[in-house]
Amino acid sequence: MASLSASLSHFSRISLNSNTSLQHENIKIPESQCHPFLLSHRFNSLRKGITLPQRRESPSTGIRASLIDVSLDLTVEENRLSKGESWSVHKFGGTCMGSSQRIKNVADIVLNDDSERKLVVVSAMSKVTDMMYELITKAQSRDDSYISSLEAVLEKHSSTAHDMLDGDNLAIFLSKLHEDINNLKAMLRAIYIAGHVTESFADFVVGHGELWSAQMLSLVMRKNGTDCKWMDTREVLIVHPTGSNQVDPDYLESEQKLEKWYSRNPCKVIIATGFIASTPKNIPTTLKRDGSDFSAAIMGSLLRAGQVTIWTDVDGVYSADPRKVSEAVILKTLSYQEAWEMSYFGANVLHPRTIIPVMKYGIPILIRNIFNLSAPGTKICHPAVNDNEDMANLQNLVKGFATIDNLALVNVEGTGMAGVPGTASAIFSAVKDVGANVIMISQASSEHSVCFAVPETEVKAVAEALQSRFRQALDNGRLSQVAIIPNCSILAAVGQKMASTPGVSATLFNALAKASINVRAIAQGCSEYNITVVVKREDCIKALRAVHSRFYLSRTTIAMGIIGPGLIGSTLLDQLRDQTSVLKEEFNIDLRVMGILGSKSMLLSHGGIDLASWKELREERGEVANLEKFVQHVHGNHFIPNTALVDCTADPAIAGHYYDWLCKGIHVITPNKKANSGPLDQYLKLRALQRQSYTHYFYEATVGAGLPIVSTLRGLLETGDKILQIEGIFSGTLSYIFNNFKDGRAFSEVVGEAKEAGFTEPDPRDDLSGTDVARKVIILARESGLKLELSNIPVESLVPEPLRVCASAQEFMQQLPKFDPEFAKKQEGAENAGEVLRYVGVVDVTNKKGFVELRRYKKDHPFAQLSGSDNIIAFTTRRYKNQPLIVRGPGAGAQVTAGGIFSDILRLASYLGAPS
Numbered sequence: 003m004a005s006l007s008a009s010l011s012h013f014s015r016i017s018l019n020s021n022t023s024l025q026h027e028n029i030k031i032p033e034s035q036c037h038p039f040l041l042s043h044r045f046n047s048l049r050k051g052i053t054l055p056q057r058r059e060s061p062s063t064g065i066r067a068s069l070i071d072v073s074l075d076l077t078v079e080e081n082r083l084s085k086g087e088s089w090s091v092h093k094f095g096g097t098c099m100g101s102s103q104r105i106k107n108v109a110d111i112v113l114n115d116d117s118e119r120k121l122v123v124v125s126a127m128s129k130v131t132d133m134m135y136e137l138i139t140k141a142q143s144r145d146d147s148y149i150s151s152l153e154a155v156l157e158k159h160s161s162t163a164h165d166m167l168d169g170d171n172l173a174i175f176l177s178k179l180h181e182d183i184n185n186l187k188a189m190l191r192a193i194y195i196a197g198h199v200t201e202s203f204a205d206f207v208v209g210h211g212e213l214w215s216a217q218m219l220s221l222v223m224r225k226n227g228t229d230c231k232w233m234d235t236r237e238v239l240i241v242h243p244t245g246s247n248q249v250d251p252d253y254l255e256s257e258q259k260l261e262k263w264y265s266r267n268p269c270k271v272i273i274a275t276g277f278i279a280s281t282p283k284n285i286p287t288t289l290k291r292d293g294s295d296f297s298a299a300i301m302g303s304l305l306r307a308g309q310v311t312i313w314t315d316v317d318g319v320y321s322a323d324p325r326k327v328s329e330a331v332i333l334k335t336l337s338y339q340e341a342w343e344m345s346y347f348g349a350n351v352l353h354p355r356t357i358i359p360v361m362k363y364g365i366p367i368l369i370r371n372i373f374n375l376s377a378p379g380t381k382i383c384h385p386a387v388n389d390n391e392d393m394a395n396l397q398n399l400v401k402g403f404a405t406i407d408n409l410a411l412v413n414v415e416g417t418g419m420a421g422v423p424g425t426a427s428a429i430f431s432a433v434k435d436v437g438a439n440v441i442m443i444s445q446a447s448s449e450h451s452v453c454f455a456v457p458e459t460e461v462k463a464v465a466e467a468l469q470s471r472f473r474q475a476l477d478n479g480r481l482s483q484v485a486i487i488p489n490c491s492i493l494a495a496v497g498q499k500m501a502s503t504p505g506v507s508a509t510l511f512n513a514l515a516k517a518s519i520n521v522r523a524i525a526q527g528c529s530e531y532n533i534t535v536v537v538k539r540e541d542c543i544k545a546l547r548a549v550h551s552r553f554y555l556s557r558t559t560i561a562m563g564i565i566g567p568g569l570i571g572s573t574l575l576d577q578l579r580d581q582t583s584v585l586k587e588e589f590n591i592d593l594r595v596m597g598i599l600g601s602k603s604m605l606l607s608h609g610g611i612d613l614a615s616w617k618e619l620r621e622e623r624g625e626v627a628n629l630e631k632f633v634q635h636v637h638g639n640h641f642i643p644n645t646a647l648v649d650c651t652a653d654p655a656i657a658g659h660y661y662d663w664l665c666k667g668i669h670v671i672t673p674n675k676k677a678n679s680g681p682l683d684q685y686l687k688l689r690a691l692q693r694q695s696y697t698h699y700f701y702e703a704t705v706g707a708g709l710p711i712v713s714t715l716r717g718l719l720e721t722g723d724k725i726l727q728i729e730g731i732f733s734g735t736l737s738y739i740f741n742n743f744k745d746g747r748a749f750s751e752v753v754g755e756a757k758e759a760g761f762t763e764p765d766p767r768d769d770l771s772g773t774d775v776a777r778k779v780i781i782l783a784r785e786s787g788l789k790l791e792l793s794n795i796p797v798e799s800l801v802p803e804p805l806r807v808c809a810s811a812q813e814f815m816q817q818l819p820k821f822d823p824e825f826a827k828k829q830e831g832a833e834n835a836g837e838v839l840r841y842v843g844v845v846d847v848t849n850k851k852g853f854v855e856l857r858r859y860k861k862d863h864p865f866a867q868l869s870g871s872d873n874i875i876a877f878t879t880r881r882y883k884n885q886p887l888i889v890r891g892p893g894a895g896a897q898v899t900a901g902g903i904f905s906d907i908l909r910l911a912s913y914l915g916a917p918s
């Protein structure tokens with residue numbers, strides 16, 4: 003390089019130390035010193051834009067030209083800031099630079115990047131910026147402790163440097179550090195005396211954190227043998243303050259300064275200070291909030307870098323706030339606009355202004371976790387060309403969801419607004435006058451109302467300003483109201499092109515409706531990148547979960563409460579235990595049992611009970627049963643958007659709560675017949691509510707256990723068939739009894755078997771009395787449109803008169819054998835006539851009545867062909883008139899009944915959006 007300066011001195015018109023001239027200007031070389039052949043040969047190896055000396059025909063001495071030529075070549079190779087893909091930019095925030103170990107880690111990451119050239123932007127060590135601001139505050143308020151606080155700053159950097167550096171490197175850093183601290187002491191003293199600080203003074207003081215961390219990292223890298231220089235970005239980045247706490251970079255000026263800086267400091271790795279910059283008048287300033295990210299993006303654009311990597315402490319950008327949606331996923335890619343929208347709506351992505359500089363040149367930004375290098379991170383870039391092919395996939399249409407809390411809606415309404423130009427302008431200029439920030443606006447095309455969201459803290463001032471601005475219009479009725487709706491949140495769905503793809507908003511609103519979320523206002527701009535809805539703040543997380551789940555970013559999750567872990571309930575829990583992982587993996591359905599309630603004790607869990615050991619857990623940490631607390635627990639969990647209570651009791655008191663639960667948006671699934679066969683008015687109220695709301699009530703197992711009886715009847719009715727009669731053997735218990743009450747067996751013994759097999763009701767008298775069958779008849783009759791009470795169904799009871807008053811089921815079973823002869827006689831009578839006894843229920847829809855009786859059938863009749871606990875139900879309808887539609891199969895028992903309930907749970911999941 004010494005020979006270079008010597009030879010350069012011959013070039014009076016240019017400074018070859020400044021490579022800017024090589025890139026942008028013609029180089030003028032004194033004719034007397036040019037040898038055309040050699041110069042052209044050498045210059046041709048350089049970049050375009052360099053023109054050869056105009057007058058080659060006047061050669062200079064070949065010797066001198068050749069000497070110059072060699073020097074030139076060296077100079078250009080080392081000093082030229084050749085922009086482009088060979089540069090990669092990294093940014094490490096305060097947490098990444100938090101300690102000597104972390105700074106060494108940063109150095110390793112930079113070394114592992116095999117890009118030709120690297121520019122690394124660093125923030126101050128963690129907490130240092132706050133410490134620096136505190137120095138100013140203290141000095142300004144004449145608090146002497148600023149001196150000890152400055153000592154702490156010195157100590158932090160000095161000890162970190164001692165940990166990492168030694169010899170000359172350490173000495174260089176410490177000498178500079180002490181010099182800076184002394185200067186700062188003097189400046190702070192000045193602030194102390196003045197009791198005042200200007201913004202630029204403060205910016206100068208605060209920026210030292212970045213200066214020190216950049217120097218330390220660069221010395222650590224040099225210690226490792228890296229060709230590295232540190233850059234005080236105040237020498238390079240020029241920004242224009244724009245007010246409102248923002249600055250506009252001067253790209254042209256900064257680019258030229260960067261070229262000059264590099265020509266003076268050629269190296270492979272630049273460690274640059276984040277956050278700080280200078281004004282055009284060379285006054286120190288900062289890039290304000292998220293300044294270091296912004297620095298990295300500006301540097302990336304100045305260098306036309308191949309990539310800008312922002313190192314942080316999360317694995318990338320999530321599809322939703324992971325603290326609110328536990329199944330949020332890391333997005334592999336986002337378009338610049340998507341990242342922009344997500345960050346606007348509160349997602350922890352880059353600030354939009356960070357994206358602008360790199361977006362211009364299509365430079366990808368990679369967000370990576372410094373603490374988890376195995377995570378690939380999120381790439382923010384232009385969408386790949388073939389992305390269009392995937393647009394049919396909802397996941398690609400809606401990338402993520404974000405929320406903003408603590409908002410209020412303002413609704414300005416009145417007939418006097420329609421067709422009156424300037425109304426919107428008057429509203430929003432009043433809002434502007436109080437300095438409020440409008441977050442979203444919605445106006446229906448009828449022009450009768452304008453509604454907009456502002457931060458809750460600003461709504462009072464906004465309301466007062468509007469009341470005052472529109473006083474006259476309100477008084478004379480042209481405006482009817484300026485209404486405030488407090489406690490609102492915004493939920494935004496963000497995704498490239500989603501707004502222009504049919505079905506996306508329908509899916510979104512459907513998911514919200516199914517989670518019983520009321521939407522207060524909607525806005526969808528034509529930018530096609532977001533759909534915004536306003537919901538009640540308390541619904542916000544639930545809404546977020548519901549939509550997130552619906553767009554397949556996570557599973558359809560249902561929080562379930564199982565009431566009545568008796569025979570059926572515990573069998574259902576076993577089935578759930580065996581199937582939940584399959585449902586999760588193959589069907590994207592996540593069923594979580596959050597509570598199990600028995601008549602005496604209950605077990606609650608926040609994340610879902612381990613169904614392999616619920617009995618032991620209930621023993622260990624069960625608590626006294628409390629229905630209200632149970633329901634509150636299962637439903638109160640806002641992390642899961644859907645709640646279902648599964649009532650596996652036979653208790654009418656539990657059934658009495660269904661209406662309230664449905665009103666609260668809790669889905670109900672049950673094999674308990676008490677609600678649908680109870681008082682007619684309550685039943686009608688329940689069904690009306692079910693039809694109006696998006697909350698579901700499923701009860702397939704109430705008739706024929708797992709057999710599709712209710713759904714078959716529904717299908718017939720909904721497709722316009724007319725039911726004439728439903729006749730059948732509806733009792734698994736009685737079917738079993740009469741199928742097996744033969745060959746001289748005792749009636750009581752067969753009843754005992756049916757109970758043992760789990761076919762009977764908790765009290766078998768409910769079966770033998772015909773009440774259970776009557777309930778099923780009522781359920782089907784009401785489903786068919788008949789308005790009947792249980793008392794309207796004549797029932798032939800099989801419970802011997804004297805046993806009807808038995809205090810318990812146990813006592814009844816003990817006494818029953820006394821009546822065996824009576825039953826044997828009935829059976830013999832039928833047998834002798836070549837017939838069988840069958841206990842049947844009939845819904846006579848045509849004549850609007852139902853009955854239950856013990857009938858005799860010929861042995862070749864279909865009802866005589868049953869076995870086990872078979873039910874058989876024949877639907878005679880207008881379509882199935884000559885040959886009834888018959889459903890037959892086991893209609894009682896733990897497995898089939900629990901299976902029927904489980905099917906209802908899955909039907910609910912599919913109604914809630916699980917893939918079919």
Ligand SMILES: NC(=O)C1=CN([C@@H]2O[C@H](COP(=O)(O)OP(=O)(O)OC[C@H]3O[C@@H](n4cnc5c(N)ncnc54)[C@H](OP(=O)(O)O)[C@@H]3O)[C@@H](O)[C@H]2O)C=CC1
Pocket residue numbers: 565566567568569570571599600601602603650651652653655656673674675703704705706707734760761762763764893894895896899
């Ligand atoms: N068995 C079958 O084949 C079919 C049954 N069904 C219906 O299934 C339901 C359950 O039958 P099954 O399992 O045989 O009956 P069980 O008697 O075995 O179980 C009932 C369960 O409900 C609990 N329970 C009762 N009252 C309450 C209450 N108020 N709060 C909380 N828990 C309560 C009981 O708790 P605890 O034990 O603590 O008292 C028990 O765990 C019934 O409605 C029945 O009609 C429907 C179709 C077929």
Ligand SMILES: N[C@@H](CC=O)C(=O)O
Pocket residue numbers: 703704705706707732733734735736761762763769774893894895
């Ligand atoms: N006890 C009932 C069970 C189903 O509802 C029956 O026997 O059918």
Ligand code: NA
Pocket residue numbers: 702703704705706707708709710711712902
């Ligand atoms: Na059924």
